[in-house]
Every structure is written in C-alpha cells, then in structure tokens.
Amino acid sequence: MSINLKPKAFVVGWPIAHSRSPIIHGFWLKQFGIQGSYEAIAVAPPDFSDFMRDLPVNGFVGGNVTLPHKQKAFERVDRASATAAKLEAVNTLWLQDGALYGDNTDVEGFLAALDQDAPGWDAASGDAVVLGAGGAARAVVYGLLRRSRRVILANRTRERAEALATHFSAGVEVIDWARLPSSLEGAGLLVNTTSLGMKGQPPLEIELGGLPDDAVVNDIVYFPLETALIRRAQARGLRTVSGIGMLLHQAAPGFERWFGLRPGVTADLRRLVEADA
Numbered sequence: 001m002s003i004n005l006k007p008k009a010f011v012v013g014w015p016i017a018h019s020r021s022p023i024i025h026g027f028w029l030k031q032f033g034i035q036g037s038y039e040a041i042a043v044a045p046p047d048f049s050d051f052m053r054d055l056p057v058n059g060f061v062g063g064n065v066t067l068p069h070k071q072k073a074f075e076r077v078d079r080a081s082a083t084a085a086k087l088e089a090v091n092t093l094w095l096q097d098g099a100l101y102g103d104n105t106d107v108e109g110f111l112a113a114l115d116q117d118a119p120g121w122d123a124a125s126g127d128a129v130v131l132g133a134g135g136a137a138r139a140v141v142y143g144l145l146r147r148s149r150r151v152i153l154a155n156r157t158r159e160r161a162e163a164l165a166t167h168f169s170a171g172v173e174v175i176d177w178a179r180l181p182s183s184l185e186g187a188g189l190l191v192n193t194t195s196l197g198m199k200g201q202p203p204l205e206i207e208l209g210g211l212p213d214d215a216v217v218n219d220i221v222y223f224p225l226e227t228a229l230i231r232r233a234q235a236r237g238l239r240t241v242s243g244i245g246m247l248l249h250q251a252a253p254g255f256e257r258w259f260g261l262r263p264g265v266t267a268d269l270r271r272l273v274e275a276d277a
C-alpha cells in the first residue's frame with residue numbers, strides 16, 4: 001500500500017465561488033498540520049459526467065459534491081452508502097481500491113448540529129414540523145425518522161410534500177401550507193428547509209405563538225446567519241439552531257475519510273466561518 005503524503009480533496013459545484021467548505025477544511029488541515037489540500041472546483045452540469053469519469057486519474061482522494069450535482073453524483077458512484085441510497089443524493093465521495101464510493105452526510109450533519117446546539121431536543125414531546133420538500137427536506141425528514149420523530153410536512157406545492165412522504169412510506173403526515181400556524185400547537189421542533197430567509201429571498205413569515213415554550217426552532221439557512229425566523233423564535237424565548245451547525249457537521253465525516261483524523265466543530269471554527277457570512 002502506498003502512502004499519500006499530500007492528499008488532495010475538493011468541493012465541486014456550479015456555482016462554487018461562495019462555498020464555505022474550503023474555509024472549514026483549510027482550518028482543520030492547518031489545525032492537524034496535514035500537508036494536504038482542499039480546493040473548490042466549478043463544473044457546469046454538462047461537464048459533470050466527465051469530471052466524475054476523470055476523478056481516479058486526477059490524483060484526488062475524494063471530495064464534496066454540492067448543488068446542482070448531488071443526484072448525478074449518486075448515479076455515478078460505484079458504491080453508495082445506505083443513507084445516500086435512501087436520499088438518492090451524494091455529497092461526499094472517496095476513492096478506495098479503484099472504486100468510487102458515495103455517502104450523504106447531510107443527515108448526520110443535521111442531527112449533530114441539533115445535538116450540539118440544542119442538547120436534549122429529542123426528549124421534548126410533540127411532533128417535528130418540517131417546511132419544504134426539496135433535497136434538504138429529504139435529508140432532514142430522514143434524520144428525524146431515524147430518531148423516531150413523527151414528522152408533519154408542509155410545502156407551498158403540496159404534491160411535492162406528498163411525493164416526499166410517499167418516498168419514506170411511514171411516519172410523515174402532509175398538511176397544507178395554509179394550515180401551518182395551527183400545526184405548530186404542541187410541536188417540539190420546527191425546521192425550515194425552504195429557501196425563504198436566504199439572502200435575496202423573502203423572509204419566512206410565520207406566527208410562532210402556538211409552539212410550546214420548550215420547542216426548538218432550526219433554520220437550516222445560514223446566509224445570513226440570523227434569519228427573520230431565528231430572530232422571531234428568539235424574541236419568543238425559544239431555543240434556536242442556525243444552519244451553520246449543519247454546514248460544519250456535515251463536513252467532518254468527509255475530512256476523516258480523506259485525511260484520516262476526525263475533526264471537531266469548535267467555537268474557533270464557528271467564529272471563522274461566521275465571520276465570512
């Protein structure tokens with residue numbers, strides 16, 4: 001077996017300029033004194049198949065895949081983890097014995113962020129209410145079902161929520177977007193996975209009055225750091241979890257795979273990434 005002295009990893013997406021992943025992995029490489037690299041690579045959708053084909057000869061140990069390539073990456077890997085197969089999307093790749101492996105660490109990232117930022121959240125009673133039905137919602141719903149939470153799912157386009165519920169076969173109840181405020185009564189957790197609240201998008205306007213005092217509000221949007229939803233939840237005295245935690249925690253398993261050491265999501269790292277937001 002040969003030892004790779006300067007392992008190279010990447011994040012591929014389109015566009016990719018604003019990715020925070022190079023900051024996160026650069027911090028960990030420096031912290032551990034590893035002579036490796038992690039670079040952002042912009043690949044347009046028509047070129048992605050060629051990028052995947054050429055990976056073994058380009059000297060990479062692996063990398064991250066972000067929008068809009070996660071589904072294509074899943075279709076192209078030789079072996080997908082059970083989580084990636086369930087989500088039909090890959091965000092972490094690595095080469096091993098000549099084969100290309102794919103995993104999806106968004107689920108683990110979502111759960112680890114909640115565990116770190118709202119310890120004991122899963123002990124609170126009540127259902128979890130999830131807003132949205134895109135790829136991010138899929139990862140969040142899967143994570144919640146794994147922790148045995150019943151999920152109430154609301155999406156502007158109801159059919160997409162129904163398709164997502166069918167995909168998971170049990171444990172997800174779909175409600176109309178218009179019925180949201182009443183569905184919050186007694187809920188232990190509210191998670192926003194829609195793009196509402198992202199920079200350049202309208203804010204998520206939702207009345208949080210029905211949530212119990214021990215409920216947790218998690219907005220997976222991380223740009224800006226503090227969304228209108230987070231501010232509203234804080235004003236009500238609820239515990240909040242911002243999207244930056246999921247971003248940081250989904251990165252850790254990939255780093256360990258490529259560089260051999262398990263990194264931590266520390267306050268220093270958080271400050272560094274938040275300063276860039």
Ligand code: ATR
Nearest residue numbers: 132133134135136137155156157160193194195196
């Ligand atoms: P991703 O894969 O990143 O989760 P996506 O598939 O583009 O993203 O989904 C974005 C989510 O935000 C969807 O749930 C979308 O609702 P629709 O399925 O009805 O499109 C939701 N969303 C975007 N703009 C919205 C708006 N103005 N009001 C309510 N929901 C919105």
